[in-house]
Amino acid sequence: MSGARLEIIERNCKGCSICVEFCPKNVLEMDVFLVTVPRPEDCIKCMQCELLCPDFAIKVHDE
Amino acid sequence: MAYDYEKSIRPGKLPHIWCPGCGHGIVMKGLIRAMDTCELDRKNTAIVSGIGCASRLPGYLDACTLHTAHGRAAAFATGVKMAKPEMNVICCGGDGDGTAIGGNHFIHACRRNIDMTYVLMNNYIYGMTGGQFSPCTPTGDLASTTPYGNPDPIFDISKLAIGAGATFVARTTAAHPREIDKLIVKGIQHKGMAIIEVIDDCPTTYGRRNKFRSVIDMMKRLKAEAVPIKAAAKMTAEQLEGKFLTGVLFEDTEKPEYTAQYANVIKKAQGA
Amino acid sequence: MAKKVALLQGNEACAQGALYAGCTFFGGYPITPSTEVAEVLSVELPKIGGKFIQMEDEIAAMASVIGASLTGAKAITATSGPGVSLKQELIGYACIAEVPCVIINVMRGGPSTGMPTGPGQSDVMQAMWGTHGDHAAIALVPDSCQEIFSETVRAFNLAEKYRMPVQVLYDEIVGHMRERIEFPEPGELEVFDREAPGVGPEDYKPYDSTKGQVPPLAAFGSEYKYHVTGLNKADDGFPTTKASLVDAEERRQIDKVLDNIADIESYEEYLTEDADVVIWAYGSTSRSARYAVNELRKEGIKAGLFRPITLWPFPEKRTAELAKQAKAIVVAEMNLGQMVLEVERVAKGNCVVVHEGRVDGDPLNPGQIMTKVKEVL
Ligand code: SF4
Ligand code: SF4
Numbered sequence: 001m002s003g004a005r006l007e008i009i010e011r012n013c014k015g016c017s018i019c020v021e022f023c024p025k026n027v028l029e030m031d032v033f034l035v036t037v038p039r040p041e042d043c044i045k046c047m048q049c050e051l052l053c054p055d056f057a058i059k060v061h062d063e
Numbered sequence: 064m065a066y067d068y069e070k071s072i073r074p075g076k077l078p079h080i081w082c083p084g085c086g087h088g089i090v091m092k093g094l095i096r097a098m099d100t101c102e103l104d105r106k107n108t109a110i111v112s113g114i115g116c117a118s119r120l121p122g123y124l125d126a127c128t129l130h131t132a133h134g135r136a137a138a139f140a141t142g143v144k145m146a147k148p149e150m151n152v153i154c155c156g157g158d159g160d161g162t163a164i165g166g167n168h169f170i171h172a173c174r175r176n177i178d179m180t181y182v183l184m185n186n187y188i189y190g191m192t193g194g195q196f197s198p199c200t201p202t203g204d205l206a207s208t209t210p211y212g213n214p215d216p217i218f219d220i221s222k223l224a225i226g227a228g229a230t231f232v233a234r235t236t237a238a239h240p241r242e243i244d245k246l247i248v249k250g251i252q253h254k255g256m257a258i259i260e261v262i263d264d265c266p267t268t269y270g271r272r273n274k275f276r277s278v279i280d281m282m283k284r285l286k287a288e289a290v291p292i293k294a295a296a297k298m299t300a301e302q303l304e305g306k307f308l309t310g311v312l313f314e315d316t317e318k319p320e321y322t323a324q325y326a327n328v329i330k331k332a333q334g335a
Numbered sequence: 336m337a338k339k340v341a342l343l344q345g346n347e348a349c350a351q352g353a354l355y356a357g358c359t360f361f362g363g364y365p366i367t368p369s370t371e372v373a374e375v376l377s378v379e380l381p382k383i384g385g386k387f388i389q390m391e392d393e394i395a396a397m398a399s400v401i402g403a404s405l406t407g408a409k410a411i412t413a414t415s416g417p418g419v420s421l422k423q424e425l426i427g428y429a430c431i432a433e434v435p436c437v438i439i440n441v442m443r444g445g446p447s448t449g450m451p452t453g454p455g456q457s458d459v460m461q462a463m464w465g466t467h468g469d470h471a472a473i474a475l476v477p478d479s480c481q482e483i484f485s486e487t488v489r490a491f492n493l494a495e496k497y498r499m500p501v502q503v504l505y506d507e508i509v510g511h512m513r514e515r516i517e518f519p520e521p522g523e524l525e526v527f528d529r530e531a532p533g534v535g536p537e538d539y540k541p542y543d544s545t546k547g548q549v550p551p552l553a554a555f556g557s558e559y560k561y562h563v564t565g566l567n568k569a570d571d572g573f574p575t576t577k578a579s580l581v582d583a584e585e586r587r588q589i590d591k592v593l594d595n596i597a598d599i600e601s602y603e604e605y606l607t608e609d610a611d612v613v614i615w616a617y618g619s620t621s622r623s624a625r626y627a628v629n630e631l632r633k634e635g636i637k638a639g640l641f642r643p644i645t646l647w648p649f650p651e652k653r654t655a656e657l658a659k660q661a662k663a664i665v666v667a668e669m670n671l672g673q674m675v676l677e678v679e680r681v682a683k684g685n686c687v688v689v690h691e692g693r694v695d696g697d698p699l700n701p702g703q704i705m706t707k708v709k710e711v712l
Contacts (some may be wrong), residue, residue, distance in 0.1 A: 007065070012077050016084035017267075021279045039310075050065065051240035054088030056077055059065035071561075076421065090374065106536075109555055111402070122562055122573060128554040130564040132428050138395035142402025142410075142417065145386045146360050147556045152405070168398070171391035332381035 004043035005061040009037055013057035019049035030060075071095045071105070076123045080116075082190075085125075086237025086263040086276030086285075087117050090184055093243030093261075094155070094252065095124070100244065101251045104293040108151040113139040113165055116191045117157035117184040117263075126299075134165025137172035137181065144177055148322035151251065159189045159197035162218050166198070173256050174229035177321035180250040180257045185220055186265040194268030205272040225313045226259040231257035232313040237264055238285035249311065255320045262289070262307065339518040345510040347482040348411075349439055349503070352487030352650055353411050355519065356526055358437075359385035360410040362399030364418060367451040368507040369441035372413035393421035400436045401429050405563065409491055409498030413439035415465035415518060416458045417448060419465065420477065426465030426500050428565045430588065433531065433542070435494035437487070438502045441510040442669075444696055454507035457619055457670035462502045463647045465524075468672060469585060471592035471707050474502040474647040476617040485524060486539055486644065492527035493599060496692030497591055498549050504646070508619040508698055510581035524681075531675055532559060535622065541572045542584065548591040592648055601644040602653060606632065610639030613657050615678055616667040617643050620699045624667050627701040646674070649680045658682035663711040667691045667704050687711055 006027070015033030020027065024043040028049060029037055043060070050060050072095075081087045098108065105126040112118035114133035114253035121128035127150075131139045136154045144152045160167050161183050172179070187196040188206060198218040206213060217220040224232045231253040235242040243261060250257030264270060264281035275281045295303060343351065350372050353361075354386055361376040373389070380387045386403070390396040393414060393597035400410040414422065419440050442458045444450035462474040473493050474476055477486040486503055494501040517556060528552040532539050536558045539584045549568075566574040567581040575581065592599065607613055616624035621642040631638035641657055641664075643650050660680075663686055664677035675690040682688050692708040693699045 014078065014083035016278050018084060018278060022282070045064065047064075049189060052089060052090070052238070053238075054092075055079070055083075055084055056068055056072075056083065056088065056092070062064040066592035069456055078556055106560055107556055122549070122564070127405075127560055127562055129402070129555075130561045130562070130566070132565055133392065133397045135425065138390065138398035139402040141388070141405075142360070142397070143406055143555060144402075145388050145399065146410070147406040150556045153406075155429030168395050169389050177494040252613070255576075264596055325381075325388075329381040329384055332378070333384075 001040070001044045003063045004040060004045050005063045006037045006040055006043065007059040007061060009039065009059070010034060015053050016023045016054065018052050018054065019058050021054065022052050031039045032039045040050050065098065067164045068092060070093050071098065071125055071309055072123050073125050079123055080119055082267040084266045085116070086186065087184055087238055089237045090121065090182065090243060090261050090263065091319050092183060094153070094247055097247035097251060100171065103151050107149065108153065109140065109143045110153045110155065111143065111186040112154065113156045113160040115157040115160045115189065118153060118160055120155050125257070132165070134160050135168060136160070137165060137168040140179055141172055141177055143174070144179055144322060147253050154179055154181040155215040156183060157190070158183065158187065158199040158220065162198045162220055162223065162303060170223065171277040172225035173224050173258065174266035174309040175321040176228055176230050176255040176318050178254055179254070180247060180259065181218060182247060182259045184263040186263040186269060188265050188269035190265045194272065199223045220260045221258065221312050228318070229258045230255035230315040230318050231239050233258070233311045234260040234262065234320065236289050236310050239289065239309065240283045246311070253314070254310065255318065277327065341516050341518070342402065342513050343480055343516045344371060344482045344513050345370035345505060346441065346478045347375050348484040348516055349487050350379065351518070352484040352668060353491070354379055354383070355484070355614070356409060356488040356491035357522065357528070358409045358411050358455065358491065359383070360400065360403040360408040361387045362390050362396045362403065363412050364390055364396045366415045366418045366441055368510050369413045369415050369439060372439055388552070390560065395417040395423060396423040397425040401425060401434045404436050405555045407557070408430045411437040411439065415423050415440065415441050415443050417466065418456070418457070419458060422689040423466040427468055427470060429500040430470040431468065431496040431565055431567070432563050433583045433588065435498050437494050437499050437551070438500055439487070440504045442501055442504055442506045444694060450696045452507065452671060454619065454698060456506055456620065456668045457506060457673065457694065459646060459668070459670070460673045462504055467519070469589065470570060471499065471589045472502070472647045473497065473499065473592060473645070474504055475644060475645045475698055476504050478509060478642065480509070481516050482514060482644070483509065488524050489527065491668065492525060494530045495527050495597070496549065498552055506619050517678050536560065540570045542568060542570045544570060544583070544587055548587060548594065551603065552632045594614070597649055599645055599648060602650050603642040603644060605642070607639035607657060610661055610663060611637040612663045612705060612712060613639050613641050613661045614617065614639050614665045614667055614708065615674070617646060620667050620669055622705055623701045626681055627691050627704040627708065630701060633704055636708065636712065649677050654678055655683070657683045658685040661686050663687040663689065665689055665691055665704065665707050665711060669693055669699055706709060
């Protein structure tokens, strides 16, 4: 358990896949045009996804 | 953990108008974090832009926001800052807006060294009008108006700013989000004209014409071409070929700031 | 107590009028024949803690004035025809964003560089139609140094009251002529200050038409945070393409002027009651016209003078009445036929309308006007 909760704000996500690509732990995956979080337990809270998301669509919370 | 951007964004304004993967959103987040770090009172902060994709940025932010005419951000901002020097003034916009149609205002704002922070998002293209070449489109590249390859040489915006007299000049990229706010913070804290050039990506009108198959390709290019100024010192000219320098490129704390200079004019005029 | 008097050039009187009106910001760019306005304000503004800035070009000058005005300053720029041409886009910006400001145009010949040191009155249509898009305009045309002073004050009042750019146009002759000026005492001329928002920052909308035809403008750097754009916008200041909102805003911005003509209009008449021929002239040309009226009267010709002081909005009503009363209207202006088109439009064929113009850099003289009057009668 990583203690991270990944929040996806679906109405903001434009499906660019930047977060998926730059996540060092392969936590995220694209489901066509929307990001999904199949492996939250692998998250190391590096914040890359949140910092690089241009659309204010992903947030990394402490659980 | 999760950053509270929402308190700085006007209610109901998201999602923004930028294309999927456009770096302007990354820059906007950096700007918000920087304003938070500097504890800028938004009531006392003017965010001024010109016209173009990047110039839509101020509309999202809860502050005194001024979306002006094409190229004129620095000139409007100069009026604001002169009339109310106690206000924090931030300009933002793109490469075409800032250095083509607005080039004259840009260099003269640098020359005056008036206290403002100009976040210039350089994505090498006119995005809003559909991908015409800008003064920053690399020579040889394709744009909707350079179908045979761009014959124009480019402006190096940071060098232009240094040459024109800006006293804080820094560069980073949309792929280096932590450096964006770090440099904007320094720009805001700097007393004088601070230029933060953010090399940005436009996947829609620049990337797709120029061999970048995806947003990811473009982001990887930004990471690959950026060389921190310290690292560059140890590199050969050959190694630096096709790269650009990032970090604080220039800083001068001696040159007087313009509104301070004018305060002296007022003192003289009043016989003090 | 005797009033303070001085021998002032028109351009100096303009600068003094601006100071009387409470102007605290000038942004400009040097151009003949207006430069003295800038020179005087560069001396005087810092004395009162105001700001003078010489910008890098005419466009920047206009931009700085709009930016300063948004912080609550009464702001002015001064230029001539070529400068106004360059400023036009941003004059339109001030129209749509509804930012008060005053633009002085000391008219010379044209087009282009024309005759920088010669007088002209060929920017009068530009004052109305120079910027693109539909919009209202207010333009004032004083004919003497004293009137330049008072009309500059009135220009600020109208700009602040109707939240829009106001232009003052006078030609090089009045701009550089020296005349005795009586300085009005403080309070003697009305000075209008921008209306306060009237609602708290949470409820403020910069274009809220429920607050009247001219919604109050809050200052940047006060308690109010809001958005300003040159795009068509809704009442909250944010861009919209919704047809009904765009239409309503465009119309409100024109109606705020057209519905208040009585407040904005100003003209002078001289011996028009029984006039068979009315000379319709403004600015320095009206001085020649007045002389011509006196001479013509001596010769038994019933001539009169109609002198608009507010040129835009156009003095339609009174011009139409005069067209019904007189046999002829002679429009005398230093151009090849501009305001005559408006006079013809409102005269609706009720009288003969002719034009007497000149663009060679010499003033229109009384003899020329008299000859024209005799031709039409
Ligand atoms: S915080 Fe880092 S590890 Fe976690 S999902 Fe985001 S990018 Fe991946
Ligand atoms: S970076 Fe943001 S917009 Fe892009 S896919 Fe991820 S969550 Fe969606």
